[in-house]
Amino acid sequence: MLSLTEENYLKAIYHLSDGGAKAVLTNALAVAMNTKAASVTDMIKKLSAKEVITYEKYYGVNVTPKGKTEALMVIRKHRLWETFLVDKLGFAWDEVHEVAEQLEHINSPRLIEKLDEFLGYPKVDPHGDPIPDHKGKIKIQPQVPVDQLQIGFQGKIAAVKDSDSNLLKYLDKIGARPGVKIKVLGKEEYDESMEILIDDHRVFISKAVSQNILVVG
Amino acid sequence: MLSLTEENYLKAIYHLSDGGAKAVLTNALAVAMNTKAASVTDMIKKLSAKEVITYEKYYGVNVTPKGKTEALMVIRKHRLWETFLVDKLGFAWDEVHEVAEQLEHINSPRLIEKLDEFLGYPKVDPHGDPIPDHKGKIKIQPQVPVDQLQIGFQGKIAAVKDSDSNLLKYLDKIGARPGVKIKVLGKEEYDESMEILIDDHRVFISKAVSQNILVVG
DNA sequence: GTAAAATTTTAGATTAGTCTAAAAAATAAT
DNA sequence: ATTATTTTTTAGACTAATCTAAAATTTTAC
Ligand SMILES: [Mn+2]
Ligand SMILES: [Mn+2]
Ligand SMILES: [Mn+2]
Ligand SMILES: [Mn+2]
Numbered sequence: 023m024l025s026l027t028e029e030n031y032l033k034a035i036y037h038l039s040d041g042g043a044k045a046v047l048t049n050a051l052a053v054a055m056n057t058k059a060a061s062v063t064d065m066i067k068k069l070s071a072k073e074v075i076t077y078e079k080y081y082g083v084n085v086t087p088k089g090k091t092e093a094l095m096v097i098r099k100h101r102l103w104e105t106f107l108v109d110k111l112g113f114a115w116d117e118v119h120e121v122a123e124q125l126e127h128i129n130s131p132r133l134i135e136k137l138d139e140f141l142g143y144p145k146v147d148p149h150g151d152p153i154p155d156h157k158g159k160i161k162i163q164p165q166v167p168v169d170q171l172q173i174g175f176q177g178k179i180a181a182v183k184d185s186d187s188n189l190l191k192y193l194d195k196i197g198a199r200p201g202v203k204i205k206v207l208g209k210e211e212y213d214e215s216m217e218i219l220i221d222d223h224r225v226f227i228s229k230a231v232s233q234n235i236l237v238v239g
Numbered sequence: 240m241l242s243l244t245e246e247n248y249l250k251a252i253y254h255l256s257d258g259g260a261k262a263v264l265t266n267a268l269a270v271a272m273n274t275k276a277a278s279v280t281d282m283i284k285k286l287s288a289k290e291v292i293t294y295e296k297y298y299g300v301n302v303t304p305k306g307k308t309e310a311l312m313v314i315r316k317h318r319l320w321e322t323f324l325v326d327k328l329g330f331a332w333d334e335v336h337e338v339a340e341q342l343e344h345i346n347s348p349r350l351i352e353k354l355d356e357f358l359g360y361p362k363v364d365p366h367g368d369p370i371p372d373h374k375g376k377i378k379i380q381p382q383v384p385v386d387q388l389q390i391g392f393q394g395k396i397a398a399v400k401d402s403d404s405n406l407l408k409y410l411d412k413i414g415a416r417p418g419v420k421i422k423v424l425g426k427e428e429y430d431e432s433m434e435i436l437i438d439d440h441r442v443f444i445s446k447a448v449s450q451n452i453l454v455v456g
Numbered sequence: 457g458t459a460a461a462a463t464t465t466t467a468g469a470t471t472a473g474t475c476t477a478a479a480a481a482a483t484a485a486t
Numbered sequence: 487a488t489t490a491t492t493t494t495t496t497a498g499a500c501t502a503a504t505c506t507a508a509a510a511t512t513t514t515a516c
Binding site: 242244274275277278281282285296297298 | 502503504505506507510511512
Binding site for chain 3: 266
């Protein structure tokens with residue numbers, strides 16, 4: 023149905039739209055896909071023809087219900103493969119995203135169901151991101167990035183951004199993994215750096231880092 | 240280096256050339272790739288430019304040492320993935336070839352080494368075909384198709400052709416699996432059907448079947 | 457050893473995905 | 487409310503992979 027390239031565009035649109043909540047503009051998609059606006063316009067016409075998005079000229083695109091399901095299937099595959107690579111093959115969590123970008127396009131419903139079973143039906147991937155089930159159902163709990171928290175906040179790390187290997191290596195070093203408890207001790211006005219407690223261990227993190235750690239109350 | 244399509248052509252050339260032993264003609268490749276001779280000519284020019292084959296106009300192509308290594312790496316991936324699907328995910332041996340055709344093009348040296356380790360460095364795939372090691376080394380023992388055997392021959396099934404799902408289901412039913420002992424009892428001149436003993440169980444097989452079972456002495 | 461047949465290559469087109477440069481539309485500024 | 491700026495779309499061109507039809511070459515037949 024969708025080509026590899028079309029799947030990647032649709033996935034990016036889904037993410038940029040916050041799961042289908044808002045419209046996505048041409049330039050935003052061009053940045054996300056590391057391509058030019060003209061190429062994006064061409065592609066969104068194709069995706070629109072395939073009825074996975076709706077397109078209003080000059081006003082961006084929206085994901086259709088059909089498109090949302092398709093995007094969630096690609097995301098399901100991506101996250102199941104990342105889980106496989108870490109849990110079964112012993113990859114580090116910063117090494118899996120690139121490979122999963124390839125594996126997510128393997129087309130075999132039977133394979134992905136068998137893989138899900140083999141992994142024990144995991145609920146989240148190695149970075150804490152929820153894995154949609156075989157119907158595309160995904161459990162989203164409201165996650166807040168650390169840089170938006172008040173001083174004194176206490177909670178648990180839910181997930182971290184998975185696409186930057188160096189960030190993940192650093193997060194691993196300071197113990198910032200999904201499930202670990204976190205508390206905000208202080209915030210520096212000047213550079214928005216923060217002092218936080220990660221599993222009772224005190225660390226200072228820059229805004230670049232605090233934006234990429236997501237917590238739940 | 241090579242595109243997915245180029246990898247598929249190179250693999251087909253390698254197989255048709257009997258592991259690099261003989262030249263491959265345009266039409267033979269067109270049949271194998273299910274495409275037209277004109278398309279093959281275009282592609283072999285590209286593969287020739289990338290120095291994985293040598294090309295003499297009107298006289299076919301030969302695999303270079305570099306091309307042989309690249310072909311063996313694709314075959315290595317294909318057979319490791321088939322082994323994974325059967326041994327770890329519980330696929331039947333007739334269900335894996337199509338999926339492996341996709342998975343063989345995933346590009347990640349680390350992934351394939353980890354997978355090899357996870358599978359316990361298997362020597363053969365589910366159909367009995369040898370798996371090249373990480374250096375491309377492959378152990379080839381002279382295998383003979385059953386239809387070419389003399390009456391009275393005794394030996395062991397080494398491998399079976401893996402690309403036809405219905406054939407594999409039938410072979411499974413008559414117990415014709417790699418490792419099983421086999422003996423030729425008789426041969427019918429008219430239709431070249433044969434009477435054979437598979438693991439001491441007497442069966443009659445057509446030429447279409449006997450061609451696809453490979454044995455060692 | 458020339459003519460017919462088969463094989464292979466070339467020529468010209470098509471589709472997917474991309475690009476640059478120019479035109480069109482929307483947004484911001486005066 | 488025009489003008490200027492930014493954003494988006496269109497136009498035209500390029501590469502990879504494919505096709506059909508025609509030309510070139512090799513092989514087979516007589
Ligand atoms: Mn990822
Ligand atoms: Mn992808
Ligand atoms: Mn196979
Ligand atoms: Mn393939």
